Amino acid sequence: MAQISATEQPNMKQVDLTTLNIQQLSTLKQQLDQELSLFQESLTSLKMAQTKFQNSGEALEKITTNSEGKEILVPLTGSMYVPGKLYDTNNVLIDIGTRYYAEKDMDAAKDYFKRKIQFVTEQMEKIQFLGLEKSKIRDAIVEIIEMKLQQQS
Amino acid sequence: MSEDLQRKIQSELDSFKNTQKELQKAISSRQQLDGQLNENMIVKDELDILPKDAKVYKSVGPVLIKTELIEAKQNVSKRMEYINKELKRCDDLITSMEKKQDTHRESLQKLQHQFQQAQVKAALHA
Numbered sequence A: 001m002a003q004i005s006a007t008e009q010p011n012m013k014q015v016d017l018t019t020l021n022i023q024q025l026s027t028l029k030q031q032l033d034q035e036l037s038l039f040q041e042s043l044t045s046l047k048m049a050q051t052k053f054q055n056s057g058e059a060l061e062k063i064t065t066n067s068e069g070k071e072i073l074v075p076l077t078g079s080m081y082v083p084g085k086l087y088d089t090n091n092v093l094i095d096i097g098t099r100y101y102a103e104k105d106m107d108a109a110k111d112y113f114k115r116k117i118q119f120v121t122e123q124m125e126k127i128q129f130l131g132l133e134k135s136k137i138r139d140a141i142v143e144i145i146e147m148k149l150q151q152q153s
Numbered sequence B: 001m002s003e004d005l006q007r008k009i010q011s012e013l014d015s016f017k018n019t020q021k022e023l024q025k026a027i028s029s030r031q032q033l034d035g036q037l038n039e040n041m042i043v044k045d046e047l048d049i050l051p052k053d054a055k056v057y058k059s060v061g062p063v064l065i066k067t068e069l070i071e072a073k074q075n076v077s078k079r080m081e082y083i084n085k086e087l088k089r090c091d092d093l094i095t096s097m098e099k100k101q102d103t104h105r106e107s108l109q110k111l112q113h114q115f116q117q118a119q120v121k122a123a124l125h126a
Helices: A022-062 A106-152 B002-048 B069-125
Strands: A071-077 A080-085 A091-097 A100-105 B056-060 B063-067
Touching (some): A022 A106, A091 A106, A091 B002, A100 A106, B002 B069, B063 B069
Antiparallel strands (some): A071 A080, A100 B056, B056 B063
């Protein structure tokens, strides 16, 4: 797909915005607007994923080898719980995506969540950076459109 | 004459809009595939760092079924292969749609230009 960026990259053409006509500029602006709103959505979902991983990581901290045999309430449905006992507290099952679950020991599990949180945070930083860049280009385009409109009138 | 032109413009506009819709659909399915590929890549990375004797389960409906690690790995790479193929198909579709859209836009502009000229002519004769 076509990409818009302020920094020069291989396989990309440099375009002087002032040489484009108003229709081209507004298509460009529309495209950027769409991308920006997509970024916003992605940021929200990433934030949600981050919170989930953080919560799971915190939950792991609560389980230690001393917890073995302790009573817990297991949610069968959202509104029904049955009593159970903790067993094999050194191993946990983790959802690693696409319906696969892997058994990991405590340390590996903690490491997993730490890695995931780091990964998600990195992605968020990347998106924030790109978003900033694109909104700058968008502002420039709006300015040029206004300039051209004034020239026309 | 102008009615004929108007009809032409209308039909061109309709096909332009149709192409636009199809393009949107192709783009959103591309995005979906991209997301699936990413997810599978992450799972693959995760499976790769698991120890050989790790227990892996696959959730099928409400139950977890124990799977061999190798089987899981094979399954994920097969899926990635499939998704990559689909992505390529989708990309081709998007390029051809974009081309189609451009030709429609061009002929639409031409027709509009003709229409305007016809109107100017009509105004002069009146």
